Amino acid sequence: MSKLNILVVEDDPLSREVMDSNLAGHAVDFASDKAAAERKLKTGHYDICFLDLLLGDNDDYSGLKLIPLAVSKGVYSVVMSSCDTEETISRAYALGCKEFYVKGNEQQNLAAIIARYMRDDGGKKAQQIFSGDFITNDPETRSRVSEALKYAATELPLMILGPSGTGKTTLAQLLHAHSGRDGNFVAINCAAYTEDLLESELFGYKRGSFTGAHENRKGKLAQADKGTLFLDEIGAMSQNMQVKLLKAIEEKSFYPLGADKPEYSDFRVISATLEDVQKLLAEGKLRFDFFQRVHGMTIGLKPLAQRKCDILPLMQAFTKGKKRLAFELAARDHLLDHNWPGNTRELKRFVELIGAGTQGVVTLETVRRHITPAAAQRRGIAEPVTQAQYDYALEHGLSAAVDRFTEGLIARNLSENGGKKAAALAQLKISKCLLYAALAKARKAEENHNG
Amino acid sequence: MADVEKIYHNLKSRAVGLKSAAELLPNCAPEKRDKVIALMRDAAKEIERLLTELEAGPRP
Numbered sequence: 001m002s003k004l005n006i007l008v009v010e011d012d013p014l015s016r017e018v019m020d021s022n023l024a025g026h027a028v029d030f031a032s033d034k035a036a037a038e039r040k041l042k043t044g045h046y047d048i049c050f051l052d053l054l055l056g057d058n059d060d061y062s063g064l065k066l067i068p069l070a071v072s073k074g075v076y077s078v079v080m081s082s083c084d085t086e087e088t089i090s091r092a093y094a095l096g097c098k099e100f101y102v103k104g105n106e107q108q109n110l111a112a113i114i115a116r117y118m119r120d121d122g123g124k125k126a127q128q129i130f131s132g133d134f135i136t137n138d139p140e141t142r143s144r145v146s147e148a149l150k151y152a153a154t155e156l157p158l159m160i161l162g163p164s165g166t167g168k169t170t171l172a173q174l175l176h177a178h179s180g181r182d183g184n185f186v187a188i189n190c191a192a193y194t195e196d197l198l199e200s201e202l203f204g205y206k207r208g209s210f211t212g213a214h215e216n217r218k219g220k221l222a223q224a225d226k227g228t229l230f231l232d233e234i235g236a237m238s239q240n241m242q243v244k245l246l247k248a249i250e251e252k253s254f255y256p257l258g259a260d261k262p263e264y265s266d267f268r269v270i271s272a273t274l275e276d277v278q279k280l281l282a283e284g285k286l287r288f289d290f291f292q293r294v295h296g297m298t299i300g301l302k303p304l305a306q307r308k309c310d311i312l313p314l315m316q317a318f319t320k321g322k323k324r325l326a327f328e329l330a331a332r333d334h335l336l337d338h339n340w341p342g343n344t345r346e347l348k349r350f351v352e353l354i355g356a357g358t359q360g361v362v363t364l365e366t367v368r369r370h371i372t373p374a375a376a377q378r379r380g381i382a383e384p385v386t387q388a389q390y391d392y393a394l395e396h397g398l399s400a401a402v403d404r405f406t407e408g409l410i411a412r413n414l415s416e417n418g419g420k421k422a423a424a425l426a427q428l429k430i431s432k433c434l435l436y437a438a439l440a441k442a443r444k445a446e447e448n449h450n451g
Numbered sequence: 452m453a454d455v456e457k458i459y460h461n462l463k464s465r466a467v468g469l470k471s472a473a474e475l476l477p478n479c480a481p482e483k484r485d486k487v488i489a490l491m492r493d494a495a496k497e498i499e500r501l502l503t504e505l506e507a508g509p510r511p
Contacts, residue, residue, distance in 0.1 A: 012464065014490040018471040021479070054460065082463035103467040107474065 053081035071096035138307035162301030165343030183227025191236035191426035209258020
């Protein structure tokens with residue numbers, strides 16, 4: 001069963017203990033009075049809310065008064081009380097509560113309520129998220145995403161960690177969608193820009209502030225006003241940029257390039273990186289004060305190899321509205337056996353390749369042709385080379401073949417990243433020297449080819 | 452809700468809480484068990500107080 005986010009509004013400490021024990025395995029939050037409950041319902045993300053009818057000795061049915069708020073937030077509301085008069089029950093249902101729970105036999109009753117919730121609206125809501133917005137059947141990932149959603153509507157900065165292609169941007173978009181913020185979701189990949197370009201992208205610029213600045217341009221910070229600023233690959237940001245951004249995050253104000261007045265923007269930060277944050281901190285690549293500002297709550301996403309139950313649902317999602325793919329049993333097993341080092345991005349590309357080039361049932365041979373290299377890596381042996389690569393090495397020597405392979409990888413990466421060198425440097429983990437040498441060689445080869 | 456109704460409500464609520472906690476006790480971890488027992492004592496004292504209040508109040 002998925003881990004649910006549950007709010008228990010209960011003034012009696014003994015009853016809270018009882019609820020806590022009986023709801024073990026779920027993320028349970030407590031509020032002991034009406035004000036705390038209102039605050040939590042407004043800012044948190046809960047699947048179920050158990051509301052005690054009377055909160056305190058002289059309370060006037062606060063539990064009933066909280067129902068409309070819980071219902072408006074889409075929370076499955078359950079009123080619990082030892083006072084079960086017809087009138088109270090009718091009022092609770094009229095206000096939109098889903099169940100009226102008479103205290104006692106908690107173990108059985110709570111299990112039954114949760115089972116009904118899973119079958120009913122709440123189950124549908126969770127199912128909707130995990131089969132549409134963020135596709136996963138992996139219980140641990142579901143639990144992590146559900147936990148993160150609890151913080152979606154808060155002002156806390158969130159940090160998403162995980163290898164490339166694990167769905168960091170998708171999760172950031174989901175968190176924005178649940179944040180209740182009216183503004184835009186504005187994403188920027190910090191690795192795709194040089195320092196100067198990143199500064200103008202983030203802060204914007206005024207007309208005439210530099211050569212080529214023919215008009216005023218809003219930066220990402222301004223675009224994310226009342227919305228979410230998603231900073232991807234923050235590890236690639238220079239120390240200097242981190243200082244500037246830290247100030248902007250703290251003060252919610254910044255100076256566009258060439259501006260003499262500050263601009264204000266109410267943005268919420270979600271950041272992501274595929275790198276080891278502790279290592280970045282230890283190496284001094286990530287400033288501690290900047291890190292402190294952006295890591296309010298950290299969510300780790302697992303690579304696809306550790307959540308293989310997601311492979312087939314993701315494939316289904318990638319083919320939605322397109323030609324449906326049918327796989328031989330052996331081909332399907334091979335897919336599940338593969339480690340998908342490029343994660344969902346690799347899986348998507350694979351589905352597109354297969355979808356475009358295959359008629360009828362997809363065979364094991366077809367699958368192998370497209371994903372053999374990584375399968376070989378999984379077995380711990382060298383990747384097989386193509387016949388053409390092998391022939392080239394025999395004819396020109398290993399060093400020339402390696403150079404050619406390197407240049408091919410760089411050219412493909414640049415093509416996939418729209419020619420952005422900073423992205424190639426970060427993604428291929430190569431030095432500037434190697435990148436420029438490869439580009440010079442490619443240019444020379446092209447010149448020779450053109451005569 | 453009239454005062455006497457509130458007393459009955461609170462009595463039922465505390466008694467149900469005690470019953471549920473008693474069902475929970477056998478499976479409690481030692482540190483949690485001590486905490487639950489302390490809370491049960493408080494609830495029992497509250498029941499005692501509510502009963503005294505009920506005795507002192509007007510009889511139906």
